Amino acid sequence: MYARVVRFTDVAPDHMDALLARVESGGPPEGMPIKGIQILVDQAQRTAVVVQLFETAEDMRVGGEMFAAMDASETPGTRVSVDACEIKLERHLE
Secondary structure (H helix, E strand, O other): OOOEOOOOOOOOOHHHHHHOOOHHOOOOOOOOOEEEEEEEEEEOOEEEEEEEEOOOOHHHHHHHHHHHHHHHHHHHOOOEEEEEEEEOOOOOOO
């Protein structure tokens, strides 16, 4: 499994609320090979981290190209970094 981790600054609460509503009400864009998404928000610092999950490195590459082509108004804020990672361990504790 692979994760594309995108960090944003200047996240406006109303803009984030609109983005969350869009994500929750529909599926991924046509052709997007994404398997899951996590959106983490620090309202006090006006930052967000978006974790996009993909089955393969190739799916992550394709998804990354599609996300990079999105209009900036469709993102939660100013994109400051993107990490493309292989998930080596995932463990949930009780």
